Structures are given as C-alpha cells and as structure tokens.
Amino acid sequence: MLIEYIIPRMDFSAAGKASTDMKRRLTQLGLPVALIKRIAIAMYEAEMNVAIHGDGGKAEVEILEDCISTRFTDKGPGIADIELAMQEGFSTASEEIRNMGFGAGMGLPNMKRNADELIIQSEPGRGTTVIMRFKLQTGEL
Amino acid sequence: MNNKTLQNQENNIRTFHSVQLDADLCVGCTTCIKFCPTKAIRVRDGKAKIFEDRCIDCGECIRRCPKGAKKAISDPLFILDGYDLKVALPAPSLYAQFGTRYSQSDIFAALHHMGFDEVFDVAWGAIVATEITRSILAKPGPAPRISSACPVIVRLIQQRFPSLIPNLMPILPPSEIAAREARKRLSEISRKIGIFFLSPCTAKVTAVRMPLGYSQSSIDAVISFSDIFLPLKRALEERKPLSPKKGFKSSVPQASSGHSPILPMMDNLEPGMGWARSDGELDALRIPDSVSVDGISNVIDLFEAIENGNIESIQYIEALACPGGCVGGPMAVENPHIARSNMRQRCQKDNLAAEASSSPMKAIKPPSPKLPEQEELPSYIWTEQVSPKPVLVLDADLSKALEMAEKIDTIHAQLPGIDCGACGAPDCDCLAEDIVRGFASIEDCRLLEHPYSKGTKENIHSEGLST
Numbered sequence: 001m002l003i004e005y006i007i008p009r010m011d012f013s014a015a016g017k018a019s020t021d022m023k024r025r026l027t028q029l030g031l032p033v034a035l036i037k038r039i040a041i042a043m044y045e046a047e048m049n050v051a052i053h054g055d056g057g058k059a060e061v062e063i064l065e066d067c068i069s070t071r072f073t074d075k076g077p078g079i080a081d082i083e084l085a086m087q088e089g090f091s092t093a094s095e096e097i098r099n100m101g102f103g104a105g106m107g108l109p110n111m112k113r114n115a116d117e118l119i120i121q122s123e124p125g126r127g128t129t130v131i132m133r134f135k136l137q138t139g140e141l
Numbered sequence: 142m143n144n145k146t147l148q149n150q151e152n153n154i155r156t157f158h159s160v161q162l163d164a165d166l167c168v169g170c171t172t173c174i175k176f177c178p179t180k181a182i183r184v185r186d187g188k189a190k191i192f193e194d195r196c197i198d199c200g201e202c203i204r205r206c207p208k209g210a211k212k213a214i215s216d217p218l219f220i221l222d223g224y225d226l227k228v229a230l231p232a233p234s235l236y237a238q239f240g241t242r243y244s245q246s247d248i249f250a251a252l253h254h255m256g257f258d259e260v261f262d263v264a265w266g267a268i269v270a271t272e273i274t275r276s277i278l279a280k281p282g283p284a285p286r287i288s289s290a291c292p293v294i295v296r297l298i299q300q301r302f303p304s305l306i307p308n309l310m311p312i313l314p315p316s317e318i319a320a321r322e323a324r325k326r327l328s329e330i331s332r333k334i335g336i337f338f339l340s341p342c343t344a345k346v347t348a349v350r351m352p353l354g355y356s357q358s359s360i361d362a363v364i365s366f367s368d369i370f371l372p373l374k375r376a377l378e379e380r381k382p383l384s385p386k387k388g389f390k391s392s393v394p395q396a397s398s399g400h401s402p403i404l405p406m407m408d409n410l411e412p413g414m415g416w417a418r419s420d421g422e423l424d425a426l427r428i429p430d431s432v433s434v435d436g437i438s439n440v441i442d443l444f445e446a447i448e449n450g451n452i453e454s455i456q457y458i459e460a461l462a463c464p465g466g467c468v469g470g471p472m473a474v475e476n477p478h479i480a481r482s483n484m485r486q487r488c489q490k491d492n493l494a495a496e497a498s499s500s501p502m503k504a505i506k507p508p509s510p511k512l513p514e515q516e517e518l519p520s521y522i523w524t525e526q527v528s529p530k531p532v533l534v535l536d537a538d539l540s541k542a543l544e545m546a547e548k549i550d551t552i553h554a555q556l557p558g559i560d561c562g563a564c565g566a567p568d569c570d571c572l573a574e575d576i577v578r579g580f581a582s583i584e585d586c587r588l589l590e591h592p593y594s595k596g597t598k599e600n601i602h603s604e605g606l607s608t
Contacts, residue, residue: 001547020445027301028574029542030534037304041450048451065540110450 002062007047007072009056018059019043029063032140039068039134042114045107046072046130052097053077054128068134075127082120086112159198159214159346160471164188166210171562173202173211178437179300183575184565194532197296198344199437199462200471213343213472216362218369221256224335224361226400228327229257230319231339233264234417234467237480238366241490243377249406251376258400261323263338264413266315269322271412271425273312273518278428278457283308285432285447285455288422290314292344293462294440295353295527302444303529311523313355315416316345318521320359322513326404335361339369341470344462354523365472411488418481419466422459431457436464535578549573556586563587 003025005018019040026036043059050057054074062069079085091098091105098104112118115132122128169187174180181195182202189202189210203211221227229252236248243251252260270290278286289295289310298305313321320336327334338345338360346365349358415421419435432455434443440460446452463469468484469477513521536542553573560568564585566575575581583589 001543001550003550016446016449016451019449023445023448024533025546027303027533028535029539029546030531030537031539033304033529037448040448044449044451063543063546065543 002060005059005061007050007054007057007059007074009054010051011056012051015047015051016044018047018061022061025063026068031136034140035134035136038114039070042111042132042134043070045110046070046132048102049107049128049130050074050076052093052102057127066136068136070132070134072130072132073127074129078124078126078128079120079122080124082122085120157347157350158191158193158196159343160191160196160200160203161212161214162189162191163210163212166208167206168208168210169565170207171565173206174562174565174567176201176205177567178297178441180567180571182567183580184562194530195300197293197300198347199293199297200343201437201462203343203471213346213365213367215340215343215346215365215368215472216337218364218372220362220364221335221337223333225332226258226327226330226334227256228259228261228323228334228336228404229339230261230263230316230323230336230360232316232341232417232467233262233267233414233421234341234470234473234480234484235339235366236414236487237417237468237484238370238473238475239374239377240483241486243381245410245487246406247377247381248373251373251380253402254376254380255372257337259323259327259402259404260406261319261326261404262407262410262413263316263319264410264416265322265407266313266317266319267413267416267422267425268410269318269512269518269521270312270315271422272512273521274310274426274457275428276518277310277312285452285458286310287458287460289354289523290416290422290459291461291467292342292348292353293437294460296344296530297437297440297462298444299353299527299530300532301441302448303531304448305444306527306529309527311354313521313523314345314348315413316340317352317355317359321521323404324359330403337361338363339366340364341366341467341473342463343471353527354525356525366470366474367472370474414484415488417467417484419459419461421466421484423457426457428457430455431459433459433461435461435466435469437462535574545577548577552576552583555583555589557588559588561588 007018008014022043023036023040026039047059050072054076057072057074060071084090086108088109089105093102111132116135117133119131120128167188169184169189171184173189174182174184178199178201179195179197181192183190200213203213231252236245239248249260285308287305287308287310289312292314295309298309316338323336324334336359340363346363349360349363352358412425415424420433423431423433434440440462461467465477465481468480473480534542535545553570556569556573558569564572564581564587566572566581572581572586576583
C-alpha cells in the first residue's frame with residue numbers, strides 16, 4: 001500500500017505527523033517493535049529536514065510484505081556536498097533554528113543508522129530526494 | 142451479526158475492569174468515545190460499550206460522562222467484615238482530601254476509630270520506591286527511564302508504546318511495597334489479616350486483581366475514597382468536632398477487636414506524601430534532567446515525541462494519567478485543585494514545624510521512617526516481564542493485515558471525514574477499521590447518504606425559513 005503525506009514548510013507543530021501516523025499504521029500491521037522504532041526515528045529526521053531545509057515537500061511511503069520504502073521530496077536549495085552533509089555535527093541550519101534545538105547535524109547520520117538503505121539525490125537549486133528502505137529482518141523483535 | 146461479533150469478542154476476553162457502564166444511565170451521547178485515549182468505547186444500540194481488551198482503566202470516561210453513567214467498581218466496605226485484623230493503607234492523596242485542620246495523626250486516629258486495627262502509610266512505600274529508583278538510575282540503561290508508579294501508564298505503554306517497555310522502571314508500586322511490609326511486620330499475628338488499600342484510582346483496583354510486573358498482590362481489597370470519605374469524615378468530627386460541645390471528650394481510638402496497634406505512625410513521610418500530586422515523585426527524587434507530565438493526552442504527546450527520537454538528554458519521566466496526579470483520581474472526592482493545594486500546605490506545614498523545632502538548638506530530629514536494608518531492596522523489583530499487548534494488530538498474518546489496511550484506507554476515503562461520532566465510533570478512521578474487522582457496517586455512517594454541507598443547508602432554507 002502507498003501513503004502520501006504533505007510536509008508544510010517550517011511548521012514545527014505539524015512536523016512529526018507523518019512519522020506518528022506511520023507508527024500507528026505499522027503497529028496495526030503487527031510489525032516488530034524495534035523495526036517500527038527505527039522507521040519512526042528515521043522518518044522524523046527526514047520530515048524535519050524537508051520542513052527546515054527543503055522549504056516543505058512530501059513524503060511517500062510504500063509498505064510491502066518484506067520491505068518499507070520511503071521517499072522524501074522537496075524543491076528546496078539542495079545539498080551542495082552530500083558527503084560533507086553526512087558528517088556528524090555538520091549543519092547549515094540558521095542560528096534561529098539552532099536556538100530552537102534543531103540543526104545539531106545529526107539528522108542524516110541518524111537516518112543512515114536507522115535505515116537499511118539510504119539514497120540521497122540532490123542538486124543545488126533543484127531540491128533533494130531522500131529514499132530510505134527498511135527491510136523486515138527475521139529475528140528483529 | 143455485527144453485535145454478535147462484538148459479543149463474541151467480549152466473551153473471549155473475560156478480564157476484570159474497574160471502569161464499568163451503568164446502562165440505565167447511558168443515553169448513547171458519544172461524549173465518552175471522543176475522549177477515550179485508547180479508542181476502547183463504541184456506542185451500539187444507543188448504549189456505550191467498552192472493548193475490554195483495549196480499556197486501560199484510566200477513568201477518563203468517568204470524568205467526561207455528562208450523565209454519570211460510567212462507574213468505578215471498587216471493593217465494598219463490608220468486605221472488611223471477612224477479616225479478623227483489618228489494616229488500612231491510606232494513599233498519600235487521602236490526606237489531600239482534607240484541609241490542614243486535620244493533622245496526619247487526626248486522620249490516623251480516625252481510621253482506627255472507624256474500625257481499622259492497623260494503619261500503614263503508602264507514603265512509606267513511595268519513599269522506598271524513590272530509593273530503588275535512585276539506585277537503578279545510577280546504572281546505565283535505556284533513556285529516558287519512565288516511572289511505573291501509575292498503573293494506567295504501564296498499560297498504555299504495553300498497548301500503544303511497546304517500544305518503551307524497556308524504559309519502564311521495574312519497581313513495584315508504592316501501595317504494593319507498603320502492603321508487603323505491613324504483612325511482614327504483622328507476621329507474628331495468627332489471625333486472618335486483611336490489607337485494604339484506600340485509593341482514588343480505578344486502575345489500582347484492576348492492578349490488584351490483575352497485576353503487571355508481579356504475579357500476586359499483597360493487597361486484599363481496594364476501598365475507594367468515595368466510599369470511605371463520609372465514614373472517615375464522621376470519625377474525624379467525632380474526635381474533633383467543629384464546635385466542641387461542653388465536656389466533650391474525644392473518643393479513644395477504638396480497634397474492632399481490642400487489638401493495640403503494632404505499626405507506629407511515622408513522621409517525616411513528606412517526600413512520600415508528595416507523590417499524591419504531579420511533581421511529587423521528582424521532588425522526592427531530586428535528580429537533574431527529569432520531567433513530570435500529567436493528564437493522559439499530555440502523556441501520549443510526550444511518548445510520541447520520545448518514540449520519534451526527538452527528546453534528548455532527559456533521564457527520567459514521572460508520568461501520571463490523571464490531571465494533577467493521583468489527587469485527580471476518578472474515585473477522589475475533593476476537587477483536584479483544592480486537593481493539590483491541601484497537599485502542598487500539608488507538606489509546607491510539616492516542614493515549617495520541623496524547622497521550628499530544630500532551629501533554635503538543632504536538637505532532636507524526629508525519627509525517620511525505618512527503611513528496608515539495602516539487600517532487601519531487590520525484593521521490590523518486578524518478577525515478571527511486561528510484554529506488548531497487540532490489541533491494535535489487524536491480523537497476525539502480515540499479508541492479511543496489509544490487505545485489511547488497504548481496505549480501511551479505501552473505506553475511509555469514502556467517509557465524510559468530519560469525525561462526528563454519530564456512527565458510534567470516535568472517528569471516521571475508527572469506523573473504517575471497525576467495518577473491516579467486522580464490528581460495524583457502512584450503513585452505520587449517518588452522513589454518507591446526505592453530504593454534510595449541501596444537505597443541511599437546503600433543509601435549513603426549505604424548512605427552517607418557510608415556517
């Protein structure tokens with residue numbers, strides 16, 4: 001099944017809606033608790049990125065029996081150096097955003113840690129697409 | 142057929158719940174279904190029905206029902222008659238039901254006066270739980286740790302936030318710790334001992350019958366504040382009348398069987414007494430980076446945020462389902478705000494008294510409650526694992542569950558989406574789920590045939606304006 005979420009720009013009160021809704025859906029499906037937790041954390045980080053850096057955008061989630069794929073798309077400024085952006089502590093967030101407790105430079109590293117596969121496509125000026133895949137592993141509780 | 146399915150589900154899961162419906166008073170108004178945090182209530186045939194496997198006994202529906210049709214079932218007072226030696230375990234919030242006119246010792250004596258042979262404060266158990274919490278927090282573990290003192294929170298996590306089960310403090314609730322200690326201290330007595338927890342909490346009634354984290358409760362019965370309030374108030378006034386009659390002699394505490402109490406009244410219980418209100422557990426614990434949250438919907442918001450991973454550097458969470466903490470319990474009598482203030486004044490008064498007595502000469506400090514030895518503390522740790530309760534799972538088979546989830550989305554897309562509740566389910570999403578599970582049918586939606594906006598407007602114009 002395919003689910004789509006709109007992620008509004010800079011709307012901190014709405015941020016986390018997609019991951020919270022997804023958590024509810026995955027719980028209904030009876031997926032392992034640890035897997036749901038990984039997905040919730042990774043999706044939340046991606047959502048925040050789209051809201052803060054990407055000028056808003058959307059999230060699409062496809063749930064299959066053996067794999068959950070997520071795609072986050074925005075039309076924001078894009079990422080100039082993806083390798084640099086992946087480094088822990090690196091952030092381009094403004095002072096204002098940092099003062100709100102975000103922009104610690106842990107978003108992408110956290111997504112990489114929790115997803116089984118992470119693909120980032122970006123071009124300066126043309127926005128960013130982040131794809132994360134989560135596999136249903138046997139043995140994960 | 143739908144009702145039959147519902148019936149079958151109820152028969153399969155025969156469990157005890159303190160929260161019950163008085164069908165005679167229920168008018169089927171759908172207020173309760175909107176506020177139930179686990180979406181455990183539906184209105185069927187004009188009456189509310191509680192899904193027993195989903196109810197966590199929080200008592201929110203008792204608070205919200207405008208007709209008083211939701212009841213808390215606790216043990217009746219006459220249950221005391223079945224025991225030779227009656228022990229009262231007052232929850233700290235019992236003291237908050239009364240203003241400071243009545244001291245701790247007044248209430249203690251009044252409990253004796255009304256027939257309890259022994260009184261042992263649950264606040265003692267709270268102080269022990271604080272000690273254990275401190276020792277567990279000193280060791281590395283999942284963060285943030287979550288207090289398990291509120292039985293509703295343990296059940297909420299088990300059902301809706303299973304990933305947080307490892308974060309729960311594996312400690313017996315203060316009432317249970319106090320009950321075990323009382324039983325131990327009275328072990329010399331050969332008569333039949335009955336331990337009665339005086340409580341404002343519906344979920345504690347359930348927890349005593351069906352404990353989580355431990356197998357058998359040491360508490361024999363739970364008496365609600367609402368049942369004990371009047372007799373206790375009478376006993377208090379008999380001993381300390383508002384307008385003392387001439388020659389009045391306060392009656393001697395009278396135990397039912399001429400038994401002279403073994404368990405002493407303890408001083409310095411304030412840190413445990415504070416647990417009656419939100420923040421109290423944290424005030425006793427005094428550790429940095431701790432958060433207190435009360436009111437079930439606030440708790441749910443915080444837990445969602447924790448699961449999303451965006452709550453950092455918090456070590457400990459005191460989470461209480463009732464607004465204001467236990468003083469806001471569904472079976473409490475006094476207004477929760479007044480009770481909260483009563484509790485604060487009580488603790489301040491005690492502190493002032495202690496200061497006054499010790500300041501000039503720094504003389505004798507009142508004896509602190511004797512705590513158990515360090516090696517005894519592990520006996521107050523959970524002995525059983527709390528496992529997730531997968532009541533929300535559509536089907537154990539993933540492909541079948543996925544198929545059902547697709548159907549729910551398809552049905553949901555056809556529903557009006559205004560969550561009016563007229564069908565008896567709290568929202569359109571829930572109705573869609575109920576239909577797919579076989580508990581409801583699409584006919585239950587009252588607005589499907591008459592699109593909400595157009596239909597009503599026309600009616601108002603043609604009927605409302607012409608007459």
